[in-house]
Amino acid sequence: MGGAAVGYVLYVRERGADVRGSSTQEFVPTETQPLSPAPAPGKTTPATDWPMFAFDPRRLHYLASSLRPPFRRRWLFRAGSLVEFPPAIADGRLYVSSNAGVLYALAAATGRVAWSYRSGRCVAASPALAAGLVYEAFLNRPPCNSTRSDIDGELVAFDARTGRVRWRRAIGPSESSPLVSNGLVYVGDWRGKVYAFGARTGRPRWSFQTGGKVKGGVALAGRRLYVGSYDGHVYALSAQTGRLIWRASGQPRLGGSGTFYSTPAVAYGRVYIGSTDGKVYSFGAASGKLRWSRSTGGYVYGSPAVWKLRILVGSYSGTFSAFDAATGDVRWQFKANGPISGSATVLGNLVYFSTLERRTYALNAATGRLVWSFPDGKYSPVVSDGKRVYLVGYARIYALVPR
Numbered sequence: 001m002g003g004a005a006v007g008y009v010l011y012v013r014e015r016g017a018d019v020r021g022s023s024t025q026e027f028v029p030t031e032t033q034p035l036s037p038a039p040a041p042g043k044t045t046p047a048t049d050w051p052m053f054a055f056d057p058r059r060l061h062y063l064a065s066s067l068r069p070p071f072r073r074r075w076l077f078r079a080g081s082l083v084e085f086p087p088a089i090a091d092g093r094l095y096v097s098s099n100a101g102v103l104y105a106l107a108a109a110t111g112r113v114a115w116s117y118r119s120g121r122c123v124a125a126s127p128a129l130a131a132g133l134v135y136e137a138f139l140n141r142p143p144c145n146s147t148r149s150d151i152d153g154e155l156v157a158f159d160a161r162t163g164r165v166r167w168r169r170a171i172g173p174s175e176s177s178p179l180v181s182n183g184l185v186y187v188g189d190w191r192g193k194v195y196a197f198g199a200r201t202g203r204p205r206w207s208f209q210t211g212g213k214v215k216g217g218v219a220l221a222g223r224r225l226y227v228g229s230y231d232g233h234v235y236a237l238s239a240q241t242g243r244l245i246w247r248a249s250g251q252p253r254l255g256g257s258g259t260f261y262s263t264p265a266v267a268y269g270r271v272y273i274g275s276t277d278g279k280v281y282s283f284g285a286a287s288g289k290l291r292w293s294r295s296t297g298g299y300v301y302g303s304p305a306v307w308k309l310r311i312l313v314g315s316y317s318g319t320f321s322a323f324d325a326a327t328g329d330v331r332w333q334f335k336a337n338g339p340i341s342g343s344a345t346v347l348g349n350l351v352y353f354s355t356l357e358r359r360t361y362a363l364n365a366a367t368g369r370l371v372w373s374f375p376d377g378k379y380s381p382v383v384s385d386g387k388r389v390y391l392v393g394y395a396r397i398y399a400l401v402p403r
Helices: 003-016
Strands: 071-078 089-091 092-099 102-109 113-118 128-130 133-138 153-159 167-172 179-181 184-186 191-199 204-209 219-221 224-228 233-238 245-248 265-267 270-274 277-283 288-295 305-306 308-313 318-326 330-336 346-347 348-355 361-364 370-374 383-384 391-392 395-401
Touching: 089 128, 092 133, 102 133, 128 153, 128 179, 133 184, 153 184, 167 191, 204 270, 219 265, 233 270, 265 305, 305 346, 346 383
Parallel strands: none
Antiparallel strands: 071 395, 089 092, 092 102, 102 113, 128 133, 133 153, 153 167, 179 184, 184 191, 191 204, 219 224, 224 233, 233 245, 265 270, 270 277, 277 288, 305 308, 308 318, 318 330, 346 348, 348 361, 361 370, 383 391, 391 395
16 A cells, blocks of 8 residues: 555656646747837837736737836825736726725826726726726625635626726626627636626627636637636637637646636747646647646746746746746746735836735846836736836835836
8 A cells, every 4th residue: 555655646746747848849939929019219109008907818918118117106096905906008097996896997197086986896807998898807795705606796897988887797706807809708707617798788608617716817819718727727718609629737746736826828829827736837729738837836826928938927936937938948037025926017128026025026028137126016016008107006006107
């Protein structure tokens, strides 16, 4: 019996060892990363929208920008409670929710409140914007620390100008930042479902059942959706029908497999996602085959940012890493002052992230060199419209411009 147990331990350790990837298997280094318009020399970035969590449907967390620190504060907004996820931006307004369940529309130039909506629920997701509507996913009513999945949540569509509710749909409690594309809005929930609703009407189009809670957002590339689940699997679905295309798994480990809270990023023919087993994974976007895995020393809740063949992500170990997109090799690492839970953002050639010790860092994305830090921030700290950088503190939003 003892020998069998030892053999099993060795077997699991071997199967769970880091896997080095290849640049010749399901990797397209010339694939164009969708960029916002690049600024002309000496000019600021043209004004642009930031319409959803991670900027674009592939969830790359990247904006071409010439805005760089040091910054000065243009305005400050006090949300009154934790702001866990960053704003979405369109038409001169920021749309952002506090954990206490209040959705705010703020003037991007001044920070003044244009309208607000009190849901009576908790919120842990960024809204999404499209065609004059704001979409937000809501958790259950307080207390919101329940782990039950049989309680209810909502997906609500608002008129972006007035805040009037256009439609609402009952789903499970959801902390999945919505994604809108091709007339559909996609979201997941704690019941383990992924949904597609008509963006204008809220009419259900399809749903897909996973084996665990869906806490992260979906990513979209071409005609496929990619999403992680707390059942330890990553799924590729048809964006139009919800049909399962492939299902992939994290590597086995002693004590059970990890779960996926991280929202995936899709680039270079790969899907990149973090896991609570402490690893970052790369799967083939077409096949679902494991292409590489890399241990970080702590939970990886954050969603990877993608920049110039680098995968940029932090860990609960307090280490922020740049991995080679093809092989998973470490390009550089930076030791921060505490655990990293949220996702990073790349503006220009600087990558921004925050720690649970409430400090935000800006590093040179090519080298990992510290360029700037700020004494606030906790989760996913930064978005931009090309005119200003909006930094999300614990319960504050700062509009920053270069000095």
